[in-house]
Amino acid sequence: MSSFDKYKRFLDVALEVSRYGGFSKKYVGAVIVYKNKFISSGANRIKTHPRQKLVSVDTEYLHAETDAIISAMKKKKDLSGCYILVARKTKDGSVTMAKPCSHCLGLIHEVGIKKVVYTGWNGRLCEIDYKHDKFSMEKKA
């Protein structure tokens, strides 16, 4: 059993919600998880949000990660024990690279989330754990 098996359930959720944003160019979904429990989800959305403007100057749509964080913060004040999982699906249904952009990584860091799991090329899960190394170390599944 791979150590990434525990993410499978939330990967499925992220891929499912990726279709809900109404943004047809990029299907990206994000899920925030705390102690193996679902906290919130988000999708790339056409609409902007004031929060997105704070973290990004050149983005015309709300990113899934930011969307999920906004929802999570309505429920839970401290997100430091959570991780975020980000997944991207192409139009033909294959799973591909969903590494958060630098703006979203900045926000993820700001709200205290220590671990980022995302789908890489070929749909494989990758992980950034920046407790120790501030985004520099990436592990392959």
Ligand SMILES: [Zn+2]
């Ligand atoms: Zn982003």
